[in-house]
Amino acid sequence: IPKIISEVSDSELFKTKIWETESRERPEEIYHTGFYEDKDHAYVVISEGCSNYCSYCVVPFVRGELHNRAPKDIINEIEEAVKKGINKITLLGQNVNAYQSPAASCQLPVNFIKLLKLINETKGLKEFTFVTSHPKDTSVELFKIMAECDKLKKNLHLPVQSGSDRILELMNRGYTKKKYLDLVKAYRKEMPAGTITTDIIVGFPTESSEDFQQTHDLMKEAGFDAAYIFKYSPRPHTQAEHYADDVPKAEKERRHKALLDFIKAVLVVIMLCVSMPARAELDIFDHPRQIERKKAVIVKKDDAKLLDYPNECFLKGEYEATFRSCQKLLEYKPAQGLKLQIMYLMGLSCLKLNRFLEARSYFNDVTISGAAGDDLKRDASLGIADSYFLDDKLDEAAGAYKEILGRYPPTEVGSIVYYRLYEISHQQGREEEAQQYLSRLKREFPFSFEAQLKTEEPKSYSVQAGCFNSKRNTDRFCEKLVSIGFDAYIVESPGVEEPRYRVKAGRFNSKEEAEAVKVKLKNAGYPARVSPEK
């Protein structure tokens, strides 16, 4: 490094002090996917620098003010990438939402929303996404366009930094906790299956326990799919550098750990309990006991140090890495005593990767092993049943759940099994049977998470008229219902591989009103079903 520095400092470039000229803009020639590409994926810079001057952030001082590239240069770069066989793109910028085409670059101004539409039309491009967004420049309009652009991944990274309005003001972020949560709500409304992640800083100067609690509450309310949590430390040139860094180190550590533990626990719940189709409907955050219980399933395996790494990957949601590290462990002699736990973890990873057949095979090996304890066998049996359930093989799933009830005392997993059987009977239209499972759930596990879910009074009722895999068929059916006078709309939810689309005909405050519309639909030749809504 000293040699390189000395070479550079002797160069002409250094002598002319090129970086000290007024503009920090890089020449256009510097941008090409060669800098940032993978096999089928490339990063494409749309803007550099930032003019927001958040009080803790050094970016405006080291990267300069926001500078946007011309839309035609961005599109050219993407087209060039596509020609090279790259079909996935990530658009990069410190604050992509503030994108605005430079005045001289095109006659009609192009903002971020228009840019997304233009990119979505690029031939040969399969998928694209963007980072990072700023809440103050994010809008419902953006979410609507995100939902419309079929090539755009439904992921949003929206750093919140703090849940306390006082701290947000000190950070110069330009929004309040309420505005942020309203955005999250609007995002979920437009893209119920979309994911949302965030960044949080703990221990910002003057952050009190109450401020921190506000952040913790916001995390619960927003229901992030992942969060990157940082401990504050001052940066040169920034406004916050002049504030007293007054939250003690140990307290920063404690707050950091508290949020990290929370998000890890949530990931485990999402992963183990709240299966993909059901996820949007559950309010997991109000049920810490459930979180703890599900966490225990993984944590109890932590006594074996060798499983630390795969467990860690699993908790982070890196299922492919979990699977691969387990494969390696299976070949490792000292880990032979953990073979069954490793296979169980491989089964869980396959479940999350939608490789259901493979998942069943690992779970099955555990259940038939004479060496497996009852708890592990029972958990693996639940894995088999879940694999059928997530694979939409409801008859097989029902058989497997019933087998668990017959074979193992309905303690630990009983409430989950009853809940699943209730869901299956309900989905297959056997309402009486569904109600029987529900009664057993409430009677035998009155304090369980699942029972609590089902005792909550629905806030409203909808009438479901159809469920489709094809968006085109869904649109047609929805239009048909609207044309004959029903207040129809489409709800998208994640399916096993593809999203599923439900056409609903109105939302009502009382069950009676919903039932009346159901009858109307039936008379028009469309059998329908009333569903409670939260």
Ligand code: SF4
């Ligand atoms: Fe800009 Fe982000 Fe830094 Fe704020 S935190 S100044 S938005 S780069």
